[in-house]
Amino acid sequence: xxxxxxxxxxxxxxxxxxxxxxxxxxxxxxxGEDSTEERVFTASWGTSSTADWGFPSPLTFYPxxxxxxxxxxxxxxxxxxxxxxxxxxxxxxxxxSSDDGLEWTFHLREGVTWHDGEPFTADDVVFTMDYIKGKAxxxxxxxxWYNTGVINSVEALDEHTVVITLNYPYAPFMQQxxxxxxIMPEHIWEDVEDPSKYMEDEAAIGTGPFILExxxxxxxxxKYTANKDYFLGEPIIDTLIYVxxxxxxxxxxxxxxxxxxxxxxxxxxxxxxxxxxxxxxPGYWVYRLRFNIPSNTILNDTTVRQAIYYxxxxxxxxxxxxxxxxxxxxxxxxxxxxxxxxxxxxxxxYDIEKANQILDDxxxxxxxxxxxRLDSEGNPLEFQLLYSSDQQSQRIAELVQTYLxxxxxxxxxxxxxxxxxxxxxxxxxxxLAIYSHGTSTxxxxxxxxxxxxxxxxxxxxxxxxEEQMSTMDEDERKELVDKMQVLIADNVPTIPLMxxxxxxxxxxxxxxxxxxxxxxxxxxVPTEYNKLVFIYGTWNGDNDDTAExxxxxxxxxxxxxxSVAILACTFILIRRGNS
Amino acid sequence: xxxxxxxxxxxxGLEYAITFFLILxxxxxxxxxxxxxxLLSITGSxxxxxxxxxxxxxxxxxxxxxxLNDPLHIQFIHYILDALHLDFGYSIFYNVPVVDILIGRxxxxxxxxxxxxxxxxxxxxxxxxxSAWKRGEKLDHALLVIMPFFRxxxxxxxxxxxxxxxxxxxxxxxxxxxxTPYMNYSGFSDYALDILSxxxxxxxxxxxxxxxxxYLLVRNVCVQQLGKPYVLMAEARGLKDxxxxxxxxxxxxxxxxxxxxxxxxxxxxxxxxxETVFSYPGMGLLVYxxxxxxxxxxxxxxxxxxxxxxxxxxxxxxxxxxxxxxxTGQD
Numbered sequence: 001x002x003x004x005x006x007x008x009x010x011x012x013x014x015x016x017x018x019x020x021x022x023x024x025x026x027x028x029x030x031x032g033e034d035s036t037e038e039r040v041f042t043a044s045w046g047t048s049s050t051a052d053w054g055f056p057s058p059l060t061f062y063p064x065x066x067x068x069x070x071x072x073x074x075x076x077x078x079x080x081x082x083x084x085x086x087x088x089x090x091x092x093x094x095x096x097s098s099d100d101g102l103e104w105t106f107h108l109r110e111g112v113t114w115h116d117g118e119p120f121t122a123d124d125v126v127f128t129m130d131y132i133k134g135k136a137x138x139x140x141x142x143x144x145w146y147n148t149g150v151i152n153s154v155e156a157l158d159e160h161t162v163v164i165t166l167n168y169p170y171a172p173f174m175q176q177x178x179x180x181x182x183i184m185p186e187h188i189w190e191d192v193e194d195p196s197k198y199m200e201d202e203a204a205i206g207t208g209p210f211i212l213e214x215x216x217x218x219x220x221x222x223k224y225t226a227n228k229d230y231f232l233g234e235p236i237i238d239t240l241i242y243v244x245x246x247x248x249x250x251x252x253x254x255x256x257x258x259x260x261x262x263x264x265x266x267x268x269x270x271x272x273x274x275x276x277x278x279x280x281x282p283g284y285w286v287y288r289l290r291f292n293i294p295s296n297t298i299l300n301d302t303t304v305r306q307a308i309y310y311x312x313x314x315x316x317x318x319x320x321x322x323x324x325x326x327x328x329x330x331x332x333x334x335x336x337x338x339x340x341x342x343x344x345x346x347x348x349x350y351d352i353e354k355a356n357q358i359l360d361d362x363x364x365x366x367x368x369x370x371x372x373r374l375d376s377e378g379n380p381l382e383f384q385l386l387y388s389s390d391q392q393s394q395r396i397a398e399l400v401q402t403y404l405x406x407x408x409x410x411x412x413x414x415x416x417x418x419x420x421x422x423x424x425x426x427x428x429x430x431x432l433a434i435y436s437h438g439t440s441t442x443x444x445x446x447x448x449x450x451x452x453x454x455x456x457x458x459x460x461x462x463x464x465x466e467e468q469m470s471t472m473d474e475d476e477r478k479e480l481v482d483k484m485q486v487l488i489a490d491n492v493p494t495i496p497l498m499x500x501x502x503x504x505x506x507x508x509x510x511x512x513x514x515x516x517x518x519x520x521x522x523x524x525v526p527t528e529y530n531k532l533v534f535i536y537g538t539w540n541g542d543n544d545d546t547a548e549x550x551x552x553x554x555x556x557x558x559x560x561x562x563s564v565a566i567l568a569c570t571f572i573l574i575r576r577g578n579s
Numbered sequence: 580x581x582x583x584x585x586x587x588x589x590x591x592g593l594e595y596a597i598t599f600f601l602i603l604x605x606x607x608x609x610x611x612x613x614x615x616x617x618l619l620s621i622t623g624s625x626x627x628x629x630x631x632x633x634x635x636x637x638x639x640x641x642x643x644x645x646x647l648n649d650p651l652h653i654q655f656i657h658y659i660l661d662a663l664h665l666d667f668g669y670s671i672f673y674n675v676p677v678v679d680i681l682i683g684r685x686x687x688x689x690x691x692x693x694x695x696x697x698x699x700x701x702x703x704x705x706x707x708x709x710s711a712w713k714r715g716e717k718l719d720h721a722l723l724v725i726m727p728f729f730r731x732x733x734x735x736x737x738x739x740x741x742x743x744x745x746x747x748x749x750x751x752x753x754x755x756x757x758x759t760p761y762m763n764y765s766g767f768s769d770y771a772l773d774i775l776s777x778x779x780x781x782x783x784x785x786x787x788x789x790x791x792x793x794y795l796l797v798r799n800v801c802v803q804q805l806g807k808p809y810v811l812m813a814e815a816r817g818l819k820d821x822x823x824x825x826x827x828x829x830x831x832x833x834x835x836x837x838x839x840x841x842x843x844x845x846x847x848x849x850x851x852x853x854e855t856v857f858s859y860p861g862m863g864l865l866v867y868x869x870x871x872x873x874x875x876x877x878x879x880x881x882x883x884x885x886x887x888x889x890x891x892x893x894x895x896x897x898x899x900x901x902x903x904x905x906x907t908g909q910d
Contacts, residue, residue, distance in 0.1 A: 042760075050868050052673070060674060196674060214761070217673060218683040218860045221760040239761075246755035246858040247739075250747045256754065419873050 039237040039539055041510055043529070044245050046261035051220040051244030056212055057203040058132070058182040059139040059195035065438065065525035068145065072522060072531055073224055073240065074115075075182030075206035078106055078125070079174065082532065085339075085518030087174055090232075091120065091183055091207065092162075101169035101472035104178070108160040112231050114185045115205045122156035127186035129154040129164070131195075139196040145523070146181045169470040171477055172442045180523040182206065209235045209531055220244040232532075236511065236539040252276065252505055259506040259514070261528065264325025267503045276505040281516025282337040283502040284441055284526045287321075287396060288329070289495040290425065290433040293455040298375065299383070299431065303362050305492040309348040310355035311407045312400065318498040321395045325503070329496030332485030333439075333447065339519075340443050342482040345489035355407045364408070373408035382410040383431035386424055389415040393434045396497060400434070436500075440524040443481045444469050447488075456493030504528040513537025584901050591897050595890050602886045606879045607658050611651070658879075667880030672872045677880040680865065685884060687757050688861030691854070692846055694778065695785035700839055703790045707797025708824055714802055722794070730791035734849055738784045738856035745780060752780050755858035781857040788849050789842060796838050800831035833900050840896035843889045 045051055045066050053070045054062035061067035078092040089095075092106040112120040129151055136142035150170045155163045166173065188202045189195070204212035209232070210224035222242040226235040245251035248260045249269045262278075270276050289308075291299045298304055314328040330336060332345040359365075364373040364381060372380040385400060387393040394415065401411040411432070416424070424430050440446045448465040451457050461484060468480035506514055514533050520526045649657075661668065667677035710722045729737075746754035753759065757777050764770045804810065804827045813823045847863075854863035862881050869877040 049871055052868075054674060062672070062674075199675070216760070217675070217680065218687070219756060219758065219760055220858075220860065223761050241761055243760045244756065244858050246856060247742060247747075250742065250754050254747060254750060254754070417871065419871065 038239060040239045040241065041237045041259070041534075042241045042243060042257045044243055044248060044251065044257045044260040046248050046263075051242065052217050055199045055203065055215055056222065057195075057199065058128075058184055059135065059141050060197075060199055060203065061141065063141045063145055065522070065527060068522040068525060069527055069529045070222060070242070071182060072208065073210040074204050074208045074212050075184070076208050077181055077183065078178045080179055080532065081175075081517050081519060081521055081530070083515045083517055083530070087179060088532075091125070092178075095178075097173075097472075101171075101173070101470075102166050104164045104166070104173065105157075106162045106164070106178075108162065109231055110160055112207055113229065114187075114207055115211050115227060116185075116188075116202070118185065118187055120183075120185070120207055121159050122162045123159075124186045125162045125183055126154045126156050127190070128181065128184045131184065131189060132181065135195050138194060141196075147176050148181070150177065169472050171469055171471055172444045175442050175519065176444065176523050179521075207231075209534060210240055230535070232535050235534045236537055237534060240534065252507070255507070258510040259504065259528075262503045262505055264323060264501065264503060267505060270505060275508045277508050277512060277514075278503060278505045279514055279516065279528065280501050280503045281528070282335065282526060283326070283500045284335065284338075284439045284520065284524070285436065285500040285502070286329070286333075286335070286439050287392065287434065287436045287497045287500065289400065289497060290435050290454065291494065292428065292431050293493060294457075295428050295455075296383075296431055298381065301362065302491055303358055305495070306348065307355045307358040307362070307407065308404065308409070309492055309495050310351045310358070311409075312348075312403050312495065312497070313350040314497050316350075317396060317399050320399060321392050322498065322500055326498045326500040329498050331489035331492070331496070333450075333488050333494070333496050334443070334481075334485055335439075335499045338441065338446075340446075340478065340481050342485040344482075345486050347489075348492075352406055359407060367408055370410070371408055372410045380410060381408065382412065384414045385411045385432045385434065386414045386416065386421050386430045387434035388418040388421045388436075390418075393436060396434050400432075434497075435494075438524075438526070441519040441526070442524055443477075443484070445524060447481070447484050450488070450493060454493040456491065458487060458491065458493075461487045502526055502528070509540055511537050511539060587901055588898055591894065595894050599886065599890055602890075603659060603662060603883065604655075606882045606886075607655055611875070662879075662883060667883070668876040670869075670874055670877045672869065672874040672877065677876045680877060681862070681880050681884050684860060684862050684865050684881075687859060688850055688854070688863060689888075690774075690778065691781055691785065691859060691861055692843075692850060695782045695789060696839070696843075696846065698782065699786040699790040700793055702786075703793025704797050704828070704835065706790075707794040708801055708828060710794070710798045711801035711805060711827075712820075712824065714798075714805070719798075722798075726791040726794045729787045734784060734788050734852045735856045737787060738781070738853055741780045741784055742857070753777050754780075757860050777859075781853050781859050784857075785846065785849055785853050788853075789846060792842055793835065793839065797831065797835055800834055801827050804830050833903060836896050836900055836903075840893040843892050847885050847889060 045053075048066075052062070053064070053067035054060055056067075056070040056074055058071060058075055061071045076090040078090060079087040079095070080090045082088050089109065091109055091112065093109045095104060095106045097104045106125070108120075108122055108125070114120055129148060132142050132146050133148040133151065136146075136148060142148070150166050150168065150173065152165045152167045155165070157163060164178075170177070183206070185205055188205055189198075192198045192203075201212075204215075209227050209230045211227050212222070213225050214221075214223040216222075221244065222240075224240040226238050226240075228234050243257060245257060245260070248257070248262060249266050251257045252260055252270065253274055267278055267280075270278070289312075291305060294300045309331070318324075318326050318328045327336065330341070330345075331348055332342050334341045336343070359373060363376060366374040366378075368374055368380055370380075372382065374380055385397050387397040397413050397415070401413060404411050414430075421433060425433050425435075448469070450465075451462065464480050464484050464487070468477050468484070471477040471480060502516065504514055506512065511533070513536060514528045515530065516526060516528055517530045521530050665678060667681070669675070670677050670680060673680055706722060706726075710719045713719045742754045745752050753776060758770075758773050759777075762773060764773070810823060810827065813826065850861060850863035851867055852863070853859065854861045855867050858864065862885060866878065866881050868874075869881065
């Protein structure tokens with residue numbers, strides 16, 4: 001009797017609560033209908049720790065690939081790479097260079113306006129180059145991302161013609177300068193003293209295909225609306241949203257996002273019913289073994305490094321760590337999918353005997369009771385291996401340890417977070433380290449930084465590096481770059497263990513036409529977010545945001561109802577026990 | 580007695596002030612002894628997408644810009660003076676004043692921690708009292724097993740399971756963030772519902788982590804109280820269970836309040852994991868990202884903010900206890 005009375009009161013209170021909650025969500029589903037026609041595309045940068053890439057303006061974005069891409073939606077460069085890596089004109093319609101490669105003339109597109117309606121002219125180009133050059137010391141982006149150092153002067157011949165004169169012939173000018181520097185409106189920036197702190201709404205006004213509507217650093221989200229007057233044509237979507245997700249695969253499956261970059265493991269977690277289009281591309285992302293050259297006297301010996309190379313089975317490491325989501329390293333460092341790849345370099349096929357032989361010959365034939373080789377002073381060959389404690393690096397480090405044990409070299413694993421590793425390596429406080437990073441696509445950036453990124457100084461290599469940069473003839477340049485790769489393979493300043501591929505999955509009901517640009521965008525960022533996708537791609541009907549919104553609302557209401565019910569039950573249980 | 584109490588409150592206040600200063604100092608020195616400076620994150624590092632080449636002159640200018648050139652003690656004095664003005668400098672990563680970021684993030688953490696605290700406290704007390712009342716019985720035994728179990732599951736693991744079950748499999752709750760980005764809200768109730776549905780999972784996760792502590796304490800204190808003569812007396816007088824429980828609870832409340840205040844510190848640590856798992860845009864996630872980027876100003880600002888909150892709550896608990904229990908101030 002008593003109990004049934006309670007049940008009735010529970011029933012009534014649940015009913016009351018659910019009515020209140022139902023009342024809460026009814027207007028929500030009704031309001032969703034306004035947006036039926038809107039083509040909204042939600043993307044995510046995948047599993048990085050942050051989705052905040054800074055304010056998307058030329059001198060305030062966070063200076064890494066994604067930051068530049070977020071900016072490129074609002075701002076156009078003079079030219080832009082297509083899927084093949086060939087350049088198409090954005091703000092420039094055509095261009096030519098003088099024979100010595102010192103003078104580049106750009107004929108600008110007519111009738112282009114900024115997002116605020118002001119006309120775009122040659123003066124804006126002149127202004128931008130001078131401005132970025134002048135402000136380079138204030139903004140780290142200015143000096144590191146835009147190579148204005150090669151520019152001597154910029155001059156407007158008339159309203160639609162600009163001549164850029166270089167200090168010296170610079171082979172990667174188009175890829176590294178013309179296709180990278182975002183042209184900024186003079187009328188907005190002329191009085192801005194400190195561009196690194198200028199984040200007003202106007203700071204995102206460009207000529208690009210998208211107009212920034214919101215940048216939310218707390219929620220780590222971006223919202224862009226289409227620039228209907230874009231000179232290459234109207235974008236295929238109305239709204240572009242970038243969000244942060246806690247689990248990309250789940251967010252793709254639930255439709256919280258329409259597209260995201262993934263790892264191969266994550267791609268494999270998708271199945272056919274998910275209706276996803278998966279594309280993959282060259283990642284230009286290398287995992288390499290770094291040596292402390294020249295400080296470590298043993299590792300400074302080229303033959304020792306060669307022996308280590310022979311002892312590592314790179315294809316095995318790749319399959320155990322990336323499970324086929326990459327390719328094994330190339331001794332010449334340039335990955336095989338690059339147009340600059342030279343296959344004719346010294347190869348280090350996995351060969352333990354050879355490795356042992358080299359070490360014996362180098363004077364490390366004595367071993368201690370553990371089978372570890374001894375140096376001339378009787379100390380065991382024992383090195384610390386530094387690595388950042390992410391899953392891949394951890395696995396690689398363990399494999400390297402196992403392989404080196406085989407040839408009598410003992411390895412102590414020393415994990416740390418990325419910054420700790422960077423810091424220790426920077427201070428020269430290490431023996432060996434596992435590094436993983438993007439490598440760029442142009443040899444000027446990929447290879448010329450070798451002395452700084454490996455500690456290996458070779459005058460012949462440096463001379464070649466200088467020369468290839470100013471060699472305008474493509475074939476001649478290729479020859480020089482080939483020679484550089486031969487030198488790298490012979491001297492083993494670092495061991496490229498493997499290159500990781502990049503993957504992206506897109507819901508087939510939204511946009512198709514994503515691709516990985518040959519040579520990357522923005523000077524070499526390997527990404528599927530080439531903004532041309534949103535012009536030349538296809539919108540596949542609607543992904544019915546209305547329905548999605550309603551389901552989501554209903555779903556969350558059910559969830560809340562459910563939890564209220566659970567709470568109520570717990571409560572009742574306790575109350576029952578009470579009496 | 581009142582005088583004694585206010586004396587107690589003042590002396591505790593002084594202790595908290597000293598604690599706060601020590602926290603400020605630790606805050607300053609700790610990130611600086613870690614390897615890997617903040618410049619690495621802007622000038623490129625192994626994790627950057629492109630190798631960024633930076634020359635010495637540029638580096639010097641940047642160092643100067645961020646005042647990294649001054650001797651440590653000068654930096655420290657500047658830091659204390661600025662902190663007193665609530666000026667925590669400019670974030671190296673986010674490129675905006677630290678206070679702006681903190682003010683954007685703090686409400687979310689307070690919402691998350693606050694609701695989790697209320698939730699775990701209410702249920703911890705109810706269940707704890709019930710468990711003590713039924714000590715030795717089946718329910719009590721079951722609870723004594725179940726509760727510590729929740730505590731022993733790592734928060735991020737519990738979070739991942741929750742995301743999978745309640746976010747993906749059933750689709751009841753969104754799996755990340757604090758709001759649905761750029762949703763068109765029809766009104767405030769719609770907005771509130773969106774926030775609540777995003778809050779539910781991380782809140783439950785945090786509460787599940789905190790509740791066992793409260794539960795165990797309440798149970799143990801109440802079990803002690805239940806053996807006392809006044810309870811026997813009350814039972815003998817035939818008072819209702821409910822009335823007896825109320826008295827037991829009031830007599831046990833001081834250690835519970837203290838425990839909750841002390842727990843706040845752990846809760847702050849818990850939010851770092853939970854916010855990271857759920858991508859909840861509060862201080863925890865901010866601290867995590869700033870640590871990865873070695874963003875000193877943000878880290879320091881966040882720690883100071885969080886310390887202030889924890890200290891203030893502890894102080895409030897102290898004062899509350901001195902009012903509830905006259906003996907507190909007399910020691």
